[in-house]
Amino acid sequence: MSAYVLEQVFNGLILGSMYALVAIGFSMIYGIVRLINFAHGDIVMVGAFVTLALIAVPGLPFPLIALLVMAAGLILGVLIERAAFRPMRGAPQVTGFIASLAVSILMQNLGVLILTAQPRNFMLPEYLQTIFHLGPLTVRAIDLAILIASVVLMAVLVLMVKRTRLGIAMRATAENIDAARLMGININRVIMFAFAIGSSLAGMAGLMWGGKFGQIDPLLGFVPGLKAFVAAVIGGVGSIPGAMLGGYLLGLAEVLFVGLLPPIYSAYRDAFVFGTLILILLILPNGLLGRSVEERA
Amino acid sequence: MRARVMDRVWLPAALILSGALAVWVLRASLDDYLLSIFNFVGINIILAVSLNLTNGFTGLFSLGHPGFMAVGGYLTAILTFPAGRKAMLLPALPAWLAAQQWPLLPALLAGGLAASLTALVVGFPVLRLRGHYLAVATMGFLIIVQVLIINLESYTRGPLGLNGLPMLTNLWWVYLWVVAVIYVCWKIKHSSLGRTMLAVREDEMAAQCLGVNLARIRILALTLGAFFAGVAGGLWAHLVTAITPTSFSLIMAFNLVVMVVIGGSGSITGAILAASGLTLLTEVLRPLEENLEMYGINEVIMAVGLLAVLIFRPQGFFGSREPSLLSGRGRIRSNGRSGARE
Numbered sequence: 001m002s003a004y005v006l007e008q009v010f011n012g013l014i015l016g017s018m019y020a021l022v023a024i025g026f027s028m029i030y031g032i033v034r035l036i037n038f039a040h041g042d043i044v045m046v047g048a049f050v051t052l053a054l055i056a057v058p059g060l061p062f063p064l065i066a067l068l069v070m071a072a073g074l075i076l077g078v079l080i081e082r083a084a085f086r087p088m089r090g091a092p093q094v095t096g097f098i099a100s101l102a103v104s105i106l107m108q109n110l111g112v113l114i115l116t117a118q119p120r121n122f123m124l125p126e127y128l129q130t131i132f133h134l135g136p137l138t139v140r141a142i143d144l145a146i147l148i149a150s151v152v153l154m155a156v157l158v159l160m161v162k163r164t165r166l167g168i169a170m171r172a173t174a175e176n177i178d179a180a181r182l183m184g185i186n187i188n189r190v191i192m193f194a195f196a197i198g199s200s201l202a203g204m205a206g207l208m209w210g211g212k213f214g215q216i217d218p219l220l221g222f223v224p225g226l227k228a229f230v231a232a233v234i235g236g237v238g239s240i241p242g243a244m245l246g247g248y249l250l251g252l253a254e255v256l257f258v259g260l261l262p263p264i265y266s267a268y269r270d271a272f273v274f275g276t277l278i279l280i281l282l283i284l285p286n287g288l289l290g291r292s293v294e295e296r297a
Numbered sequence: 298m299r300a301r302v303m304d305r306v307w308l309p310a311a312l313i314l315s316g317a318l319a320v321w322v323l324r325a326s327l328d329d330y331l332l333s334i335f336n337f338v339g340i341n342i343i344l345a346v347s348l349n350l351t352n353g354f355t356g357l358f359s360l361g362h363p364g365f366m367a368v369g370g371y372l373t374a375i376l377t378f379p380a381g382r383k384a385m386l387l388p389a390l391p392a393w394l395a396a397q398q399w400p401l402l403p404a405l406l407a408g409g410l411a412a413s414l415t416a417l418v419v420g421f422p423v424l425r426l427r428g429h430y431l432a433v434a435t436m437g438f439l440i441i442v443q444v445l446i447i448n449l450e451s452y453t454r455g456p457l458g459l460n461g462l463p464m465l466t467n468l469w470w471v472y473l474w475v476v477a478v479i480y481v482c483w484k485i486k487h488s489s490l491g492r493t494m495l496a497v498r499e500d501e502m503a504a505q506c507l508g509v510n511l512a513r514i515r516i517l518a519l520t521l522g523a524f525f526a527g528v529a530g531g532l533w534a535h536l537v538t539a540i541t542p543t544s545f546s547l548i549m550a551f552n553l554v555v556m557v558v559i560g561g562s563g564s565i566t567g568a569i570l571a572a573s574g575l576t577l578l579t580e581v582l583r584p585l586e587e588n589l590e591m592y593g594i595n596e597v598i599m600a601v602g603l604l605a606v607l608i609f610r611p612q613g614f615f616g617s618r619e620p621s622l623l624s625g626r627g628r629i630r631s632n633g634r635s636g637a638r639e
Contacts, residue, residue, distance in 0.1 A: 036429050087608045094358045097429040098558060099607050101551055106600035109593030117592065226440075229433070271444035274437035281434055282422055 003136035008259040009252065014143055014212060016251025017150035021205040022228030023235065023243035024157065025077075025198025031174040031238035032194045033089070035096040039080055039103035041225010043199050045111060047073050047206020048216040052122060062125055066149075066207060073203020074196045081195040086188075104222065111218025119217040122210035142211040150208070153201060154244055161240060166193055174238060223270075227254075230277045236290015245288060250276075313476055320472045332468060336536050338576045339471035340529050343478045345556040345572035346565055347525030350482050352554070353562035353617070354491060355518035356498030358428065361419070361435035362526050362553050363545035364442040368415050369408030369527025370534040370545070371446065374459050376404040377535065386459065389451030401465040405474075405531045412527025416520040424515045439547060446542040458541030459534075466536040474532065478525045482565050485521075486619075494518060495563065495617070548596065555603045561613030566620055571613075575599070 022044060029037050050072045054065045084103050088095055128142040161167035173180040173190045181187050209224065210216045231250040235242025254273060258266040280287065323335055344362060351357050376399040378386070383395050399407070423434045446453045453459065485491045496504040497514050505511055534540045556575055560567025582595045606613065 036433065084604055084608075088611070091607075091611055093428050094432065095607055095611060097358075097432055098554060099604060101554075102600040102603045102607070105548070105551055105596050106604075109596040109600070112593035113591060113597065226436075233433075267448050268444055271441045274440050277437050278423065278434050281426055281430055285430075 005260070006136055007138075008255055010137055010139065010143070011259075012252035012255035013248065014146050014251070015255055016248035017146055018205045018208050018212070018224065018247075019228045019231045019251050020244045020247025021150055021153065021201045021208075022224060023231040023247045024154070024240055025202050026229050026232040027235070027237055027240055027243040028170070028194045028198045030232070031240075032170065032177070033085070033096075033191055034093055035085060036100065036229065037085075038097070038100040038225060038229075039084075039107060040100075040198065040202055041223075041228065042104050042107040042111075042221040043073050043076055043202040044206040044209060044224055045216070045218060045221030046076055046107070047203030048122070048210040048220060049111070049115065049206075049218075050203070051207040051210055052120065052216065055123060055125075062128065066204065069203045069207050070200040073206070074200040076203070077195040077199020078192055080199075081192060086191075104225070108219055108222065115218050117217060117219065119215045122214050122216050124211050128211065146208045146212060149204070153204065157197065157201070158240065166190075170194060227273055230273055232287075233277060234280055234287055236287025239287070239289045242287050242289035309480075316472060316476070320468050324468055333536065334577070334580045336466060336468055336471050336532075337580070338573050339468065339475050340532050340536070341553075341556065341572040341576045342475050342569050343471075343525055343529040343532070344553050345560065345568040346478050346482050347522045347529070348553050349557050349560075349563065349565065349568040350485065350494075350525075351518045351522035352557050353564070353568070354482075354486065354494040354498065355515060356562075357424065357515055357518055358432040359435045359519065359522070360432050360547070360550040360554065361416075361438045362522070363547075363549040364435075364439040365412040365416060365523040365526035366530030366533065366549075367442050367446060367540075367542075367545040368530070369405075369412040370530030370540050371453055371459070372411045372527075373401075373404045373408035373531030374462050374534045374540060375452065376407060377401060377463060377465060378459070379463065382461070386461070387451065387454065401470065401531075401535065405470075405528050408531040409524040409527040412530070413520040413524040416523035417516065420516050420519045424512070424519060436547065436550070439545075439550060443542050443545070453542070456542060458539060458544070460539035462535055462538045462540075464535060464538050466532045471532055471536075474525075474528055479565060479569070481521075481525075486563075486565065490514075490517075498563075552599060555599055557613075558603060559606050559613055561615035561617060563617030564613065564615035564619060567613055567615030570615075 022040065025040050025043075026037065029035055029040070047069050050069050051065060054060055054068055080103055084099055085096060088099060124142055128140070128145060130141050131138060132141070133139075161170060169180070169185045169190050170193065172183065172185060173187060177187060180190075205224070206221070209220065227250060228247065231246035232243045233246070234249060235244070235246030250273070253276075254269060257272055258269055323332065327335070344366070348359070348362050351359050351362075375383075375387070375390070375394065376397055378398070380396055380398040383390065383398075387395070419438055423431065423438065426434050447455050449455075485494070493504070493509050493514055496507070496509060497511060501511060530545070533544075537544075552575070556571040557568055559575070560569070560571030578598070579595055582598065586592055586594055
């Protein structure tokens with residue numbers, strides 16, 4: 001593999017990590033409440049802006065900023081669930097979907113209203129910008145940090161879902177919400193935690209997004225949100241390992257599509273992503289790792 | 298017997314005539330700016346009522362309406378553009394297309410048909426999906442249409458869009474199509490076809506057991522809705538006199554869905570009132586947005602309004618019903634649910 005291809009693969013993995021972190025939230029929430037939450041992408045945006053605000057505070061160490069950003073995402077996710085989605089639980093699925101679009105548009109435009117649509121530069125601390133060489137690769141510290149942090153976060157999440165009481169309750173609820181309720185699981189609490197965990201990961205993805213691309217604006221969350229949803233569908237909505245796999249696959253596929261094909265095709269990048277989405281929905285409605293009894297097609 | 302003739306013939310005729318009178322009065326008394334607002338109201342009525350056919354009657358939750366508008370809008374624009382200037386604006390256009398210069402009405406019909414054809418092609422695979430998966434797939438369709446428009450530069454000039462279109466749309470044309478779409482949807486709703494559509498929406502399996510061909514009804518609902526969307530796209534293009542790939546966006550899809558949901562899925566009257574009300578509200582808010590630099594306030598209000606309706610009145614203001622005065626003593630009695638529970 002030439003250095004160029006290697007570099008593309010590396011970039012694909014970084015993009016994939018961010019997609020995976022966002023896709024996990026989509027999948028967890030969908031798995032439990034059967035809601036496609038389009039506002040999830042906008043939590044990425046809020047995460048990016050909270051990071052920007054916290055960086056401006058002198059003397060705050062970056063790891064603490066990262067924790068605070070996750071906390072902000074968590075609070076926001078729980079608030080959204082309480083205010084918008086809980087009141088319409090039990091309504092037809094499409095109602096929840098429309099509501100999430102409304103929340104998404106609300107957040108984007110509140111962002112425009114308060115912060116203006118002007119893109120802002122995202123300043124990272126010096127040591128995260130240092131450049132070093134890994135064999136043929138030239139990487140920035142933040143790129144490595146993104147890769148490592150997302151793997152660590154995902155590992156923690158998987159352990160939590162597998163081992164803790166809360167994780168078991170979540171899996172039970174995803175399996176069968178009525179049976180779980182009969183077993184004495186507090187459904188509201190489980191749903192709240194799904195939103196909390198998913199949204200804190202999305203907030204973290206916002207920090208990474210800003211660090212990777214260097215510019216943020218109030219509309220930045222929408223496209224990655226959509227693509228993370230595509231990633232979740234590829235992996236099988238409802239499956240957490242599926243979301244991770246889907247995220248990495250989509251990130252790699254997107255970067256390689258642009259990087260390796262002749263330039264005239266790269267303008268069709270988004271068409272490629274959403275064409276894949278429609279194809280997967282039709283051919284493989286349960287995704288790669290999903291298993292499902294419900295009907296999608 | 299007498300009362301029914303009254304309902305069937307005289308009441309619609311009276312409504313159409315009074316609408317025409319209103320158009321005449323508006324055109325005689327308002328300036329161009331205010332007239333354009335009423336044009337937008339009309340176009341949004343066409344869009345909301347036709348989307349209601351797909352989303353409301355049949356329960357196919359489509360976000361692809363602006364995609365069909367874009368197909369119709371671009372085709373209509375290319376067809377009506379003066380042949381002389383077309384050579385300059387779109388030099389790479391195939392010769393046979395570059396030579397065309399159509400009047401508005403046939404161009405609109407062509408735009409509508411092209412949109413229907415697109416719906417047919419897209420619908421066959423995509424309509425196999427249900428519920429919110431269909432919504433997501435149609436949203437994907439919308440984004441793909443935008444990407445294609447940006448990239449097919451010899452037909453669309455890419456991101457620049459087509460500008461300097463002749464301003465052919467006026468309130469009479471819009472009114473003609475408003476009447477057409479309301480007439481068609483009203484006839485469909487109060488026919489066996491409309492009841493079939495409602496049956497598909499309420500309970501697919503029951504409908505299928507009664508011999509309804511689900512695929513046929515779905516395709517029909519989507520292509521019919523797309524036809525009017527294509528026409529509305531053409532009207533829109535010749536009102537604004539410019540179209541760009543971003544003209545037909547997901548925000549527009551969202552606004553149209555808001556109109557259908559607030560009016561009541563399945564209610565034509567509801568869609569008309571919601572489309573008029575929300576369009577006027579947007580126009581009232583526009584100066585506020587521009588003078589106070591509160592960009593985005595309009596969308597914020599729309600979103601909060603939609604959330605409030607979804608929480609407190611999920612069936613919308615009219616449910617699936619029409620006012621009893623118009624619907625022949627309320628022959629359709631639906632429970633007003635806005636879609637089958639899955």
